[in-house]
Amino acid sequence: MTQDFNTENYFKQIYARPVILETQGLSQVFQHDQIKRTILKQIDLKIHQREFICIIGPSGCGKSTLSRVVAGLDDFDSGKVLVDGKPIQGTSPERGMVFQGYTLFPWKTVKENVMFGPLMKGISRTRAEEMAREWIGIIGLEKYENQFPHELSGGMKQRVAIARALVNEPKLLLMDEPFGALDPYTRQKMQKHLLDLWQNIDITILFVTHDMDEAILLADRIVALKANPGEIREIIEVNLPRPRTPDIMQSDEFKQLKAHVNHLVHAQDDIEIDPAMQNLPSIPRMTQVSTQK
Template sequence: MSIVFDNICKKFQLNELEKYMTVLDHVSFNVEENEFICLLGPSGCGKSTLLKMLAGLESIDEGVINVDGNEVKGPNPERGMVFQDYALFHWLTVEKNIAFGLELKGVPKEVRKQKVDECIELVGLKGFENAYPHQLSGGMKQRVAIARVLAMKPKMMLMDEPFSALDAFTRMNMQDELMSLWQKQRFTCIFVTHDIEEAVYMADKIVVMNSRPGKVKTVVPVPLARPRKRTDYDFIKIRNHVFEQYGYQQSEDIDYSI
């Protein structure tokens, strides 16, 4: 699915005296079909708000978002969203959490079971079908959240800092698993993060945003083959270029052969 963000503006009311804060200020960029895009920027720059607008969960003050030429006016099952805090139902098992959307949709029980089993296999949760969220690690909870969206067969995945609460090693493993899923399923993905290395590791291109009010500072293409290595010179060069967009300079004289 292709996406066009056209001059998006958003203000939030701060108090009853009608004082407003501008969160997004004329944000425009395009996403091609099956691209993996990272929205990168500091906290408070409107990344998550922009994602919720695309999901149809947040209103737009000015501008328009078009998906395949159609204006976004509300939620759509073709645009699946994965939240930072997992948003799992603690009283349901892994299997039932993943099946929840399918059940609401009226998918027959046998078909539902087949889809859920496929997604459990896909995200590496085989053997945990009857576990409850409190029995799972953070990484496993996020796998359940991703599987629940995948079960609905969306054409687009919207991911709001889904790995930010994980430890460094689990986070890297989840990045690899997401890349594997994306290459198998080939959906359009917009991934919100404030981690520069994470963005360079996963994205086809990075939309770099300024601090509030959020604007597009630049769009950085990442023309690196997958799988990527964080220690490769070209990877580090792009990472340093993104750092420089925020005024942070790194030495180019470092010996990376160690």
């Protein structure tokens, strides 16, 4: 552990920065026929410039819903969502989004995918190509700029998706389990690459994950949600030094923090469990092969 890291000073500096994203009493209710279910309830959250925030919680707690609402992809029933103090109105390039699935245009090359956003903003093709090449260089895929998505690995596709979001110079990057489909080795490499990007550019990140190790490794603060309804259970300041590498996961401090996060995520009352996981039916026997040795 780095001895000269001062947690109190670190967070004092964060809280002195401007608030980029604020939600005030944010609530969302899902209704299907006569059934109503509160997905998000009274979410009050302030995220400061260049913070790295991770959202974590049990299945069905509204993690992805929160990110989609902030992105402007989903409506909400009550409350406010403010970016730089102004209410959001639909989607915007100032809020870039990276999903778990590889949402690249399959008929466009890497370069064309990254150029897409600037072209939609009315930037000239020459300048859009310059911007795309700059970001393709930053993510280390210069040799692949003329390749199509089906010719890339999963990690490469997500690097292109990140570049496609960042080329628009967003104030906020929203990431919904972006590394969930990757193998453990590639996931670890992508976590390091994302931290390198974040530490070197002016970007604020809201990152949804179900992986506690990932949340603790990446975040300044972890927002733990409880389910049914989705409310903030606790906001945790991650008191681990920056920059972080996977080695920090072996430290006692990391393990203690993980135990606390694990308790928050899994110590749910029965009423808070995802309804789809309640009253699971018994499985009828469909084989005569014995499970006994």
